[in-house]
Amino acid sequence: xxxxDTDIIVEAIRKLExxxxxxxxxxxxxxREKEEGLSRIVVDSIIENxxxxxxxxxxxxxxTGIIEFFVKCSKEFKKIKKVIEEAIRRAVKEVPIRANTxxxxxxxxxxxxxxxxxxxIHFEYEDDGFIEIDILAKGAGSxxxxxxxxxxxxxxxxxxxxxxIDTVRKADGKPCPPIxxxxxxxxxxxxxxxxxxxxxxxxxxxxxxYEVARNLEEELIEEINNLGIGPMGFGGKTTALNVAIEWxxxxxxSLPLCVNIQCWALRRISILYDxxxxxxxx
Amino acid sequence: MEKKLRLLGENMEIWKxxxxxxxxxxxxxxxxxxxxxxxxxxxxxxxxxxxxxxxxRKGEYLPFDLKNRVIYHCGPLLKGLKVVSAGPTTSMRMEELEEELIRLTGLKGIVGKGGMGEKTLxxxxxxxxxxxxxxxxxxxxxxxxxxxxxxxxxxDLGDPEAVWVFxxxxxxxxxxxxxxxxxxxx
Numbered sequence: 001x002x003x004x005d006t007d008i009i010v011e012a013i014r015k016l017e018x019x020x021x022x023x024x025x026x027x028x029x030x031x032r033e034k035e036e037g038l039s040r041i042v043v044d045s046i047i048e049n050x051x052x053x054x055x056x057x058x059x060x061x062x063x064t065g066i067i068e069f070f071v072k073c074s075k076e077f078k079k080i081k082k083v084i085e086e087a088i089r090r091a092v093k094e095v096p097i098r099a100n101t102x103x104x105x106x107x108x109x110x111x112x113x114x115x116x117x118x119x120x121i122h123f124e125y126e127d128d129g130f131i132e133i134d135i136l137a138k139g140a141g142s143x144x145x146x147x148x149x150x151x152x153x154x155x156x157x158x159x160x161x162x163x164x165i166d167t168v169r170k171a172d173g174k175p176c177p178p179i180x181x182x183x184x185x186x187x188x189x190x191x192x193x194x195x196x197x198x199x200x201x202x203x204x205x206x207x208x209x210y211e212v213a214r215n216l217e218e219e220l221i222e223e224i225n226n227l228g229i230g231p232m233g234f235g236g237k238t239t240a241l242n243v244a245i246e247w248x249x250x251x252x253x254s255l256p257l258c259v260n261i262q263c264w265a266l267r268r269i270s271i272l273y274d275x276x277x278x279x280x281x282x
Numbered sequence: 283m284e285k286k287l288r289l290l291g292e293n294m295e296i297w298k299x300x301x302x303x304x305x306x307x308x309x310x311x312x313x314x315x316x317x318x319x320x321x322x323x324x325x326x327x328x329x330x331x332x333x334x335x336x337x338x339r340k341g342e343y344l345p346f347d348l349k350n351r352v353i354y355h356c357g358p359l360l361k362g363l364k365v366v367s368a369g370p371t372t373s374m375r376m377e378e379l380e381e382e383l384i385r386l387t388g389l390k391g392i393v394g395k396g397g398m399g400e401k402t403l404x405x406x407x408x409x410x411x412x413x414x415x416x417x418x419x420x421x422x423x424x425x426x427x428x429x430x431x432x433x434x435x436x437x438d439l440g441d442p443e444a445v446w447v448f449x450x451x452x453x454x455x456x457x458x459x460x461x462x463x464x465x466x467x468x
Contacts, residue, residue: 107439
């Protein structure tokens, strides 16, 4: 098989967990200069940790998260699902990644990161011959403080801003700030959530192509940083490294909003197959 | 063993401590201080808190003694018995049970992240205990300072939830954000 095999997915998971995307690391280096006191000490530890994890090829954070796959391909869904499953099984031992999935009722952990509806894979149709897999590993600390709102349409952009700020304020130091805020606006309830995750996949310096969303992103970055929560909640100038919005049209009576809080360790990576060769890209 | 290293700021000190604490040391430590531990830490998160408190409520003993010891809110990642990544988990999830665990075991130090609530703050004051934070997400760095796994208890809870006994060397920075006099950062 010369398109997507288990080896390349295990390799992508290793890089995903042990090495942070370059845009995030650059941003952390940049904000380090603006912080002082305990916040500076904390950012220094974060930067030292990133370098050490990369050199030693060990996961940046012990919470290697729930690994979520966003797959675009033609008609090979079944095959790719099996390959991803096997890659997760292997990654638990080989990378290693922590066995995180449990039965929600009994809390029993089977130790493989599999189980009912796992791994989580979203499929989209792509033209024949091409395959793209975006992978996101997200820990519970930041997922636990993410929120969904079904706002009244009359609340408008002001209501969206209030809900975002309220979510970030309540999350405080818990989700390991400085955070990245992925926002999904519109669609229906589950599409808003999906869009908020897609927003986290975007490079952090890439603004929305839609002017209204772009302005909102910029205003929110400023307002969130004015909260002063700072790195790990120790106070400071940087609470958010970025805010990214993805949106969809919605029902005339609805205004769905998902505020997806992501810790500083935004672990994302992609695998591309163009019909000839397969490569891991960031 | 206690050693003050240097002043960080006006009222901030860096401490090098072993992991058997006492009231005398605890009283001297204040919010904003930074501690580096050498000795042993017990990882305890959600399920270990629940099991420990349920046993103690029934008057039973734990298979390990936490008197004067330090616990770590952490679900480590291991390869075999080697710790590869072991940063702190969000402490607030343990808020409901922490006061009881402190009271029933006599533990003296807690390391976690994100801060804890009023109930724990009162318990720290009443039972002379401190709460510290290791930088969240810095799991690889934490693992570097964990030299050895000495023991593991309650592995049936699943590896992230089990109680791992780690031998650590200069484990930190553990930033004191809640002290035994009712002060807190945030």
